[in-house]
Amino acid sequence: AQSVTQLDSHVSVSEGTPVLLRCNYSSSYSPSLFWYVQHPNKGLQLLLKYTSAATLVKGINGFEAEFKKSETSFHLTKPSAHMSDAAEYFCVVSALYNFNKFYFGSGTKLNVKP
Amino acid sequence: EAQVTQNPRYLITVTGKKLTVTCSQNMNHEYMSWYRQDPGLGLRQIYYSMNVEVTDKGDVPEGYKVSRKEKRNFPLILESPSPNQTSLYFCASSQNPNSNQPQHFGDGTRLSIL
Numbered sequence: 661a662q663s664v665t666q667l668d669s670h671v672s673v674s675e676g677t678p679v680l681l682r683c684n685y686s687s688s689y690s691p692s693l694f695w696y697v698q699h700p701n702k703g704l705q706l707l708l709k710y711t712s713a714a715t716l717v718k719g720i721n722g723f724e725a726e727f728k729k730s731e732t733s734f735h736l737t738k739p740s741a742h743m744s745d746a747a748e749y750f751c752v753v754s755a756l757y758n759f760n761k762f763y764f765g766s767g768t769k770l771n772v773k774p
Numbered sequence: 775e776a777q778v779t780q781n782p783r784y785l786i787t788v789t790g791k792k793l794t795v796t797c798s799q800n801m802n803h804e805y806m807s808w809y810r811q812d813p814g815l816g817l818r819q820i821y822y823s824m825n826v827e828v829t830d831k832g833d834v835p836e837g838y839k840v841s842r843k844e845k846r847n848f849p850l851i852l853e854s855p856s857p858n859q860t861s862l863y864f865c866a867s868s869q870n871p872n873s874n875q876p877q878h879f880g881d882g883t884r885l886s887i888l
Contacts, residue, residue, distance in 0.1 A: 692871075703778070704817075704866075704877075706876035709876060750817065762871075762877075763819075764809075764816035766815055
């Protein structure tokens with residue numbers, strides 16, 4: 661089965677500093693990859709998705725992610741953190757041979773300090 | 775407004791008492807899915823449906839049933855709930871995940887099985 665590893669369960673940054681949330685996936689091919697954000701007591705919202713059109717994917721709220729096949733990574737970055745970015749972030753991969761099945765990472769909680 | 779609506783939002787019940795969590799979407803989406811979220815595990819897919827009368831198992835289907843009699847509704851049924859099904863549940867819908875379309879999530883249902 662596919663798997664997704666989010667390397668940090670918690671990340672803490674100061675407002676205005678860069679954000680890096682790491683995600684590695686297991687796959688022998690290029691899957692569909694997504695990043696979702698979950699604010700407290702809310703459902704998940706799509707930040708960005710990788711569709712094989714470009715390795716650098718831009719999403720909402722200034723986030724972007726780079727697909728690196730050689731490293732099987734899809735790390736999420738943002739140049740300057742904002743207080744409103746504090747949330748939990750999930751890296752998601754579609755299943756091999758079945759784009760109807762999805763595997764979520766265990767999540768990274770981002771804390772933004774003033 | 776495009777949305778996925780889950781009911782109830784919160785439920786405390788007892789072991790063995792059948793319950794249904796409803797999910798409805800107003801976007802005419804073909805694909806719908808149920809997930810459970812547990813601390814440290816991210817979201818795990820329970821069941822999904824590609825269209826009316828077409829459902830399939832996700833990663834953790836044991837103890838759950840679903841049905842898709844209409845396009846807009848995808849209820850999750852726990853015939854005989856047990857304490858290990860205490861969790862936060864999310865319903866999601868998508869136009870077509872095969873086209874990398876994003877999933878839209880409901881706000882979640884928190885179930886406590888005593």
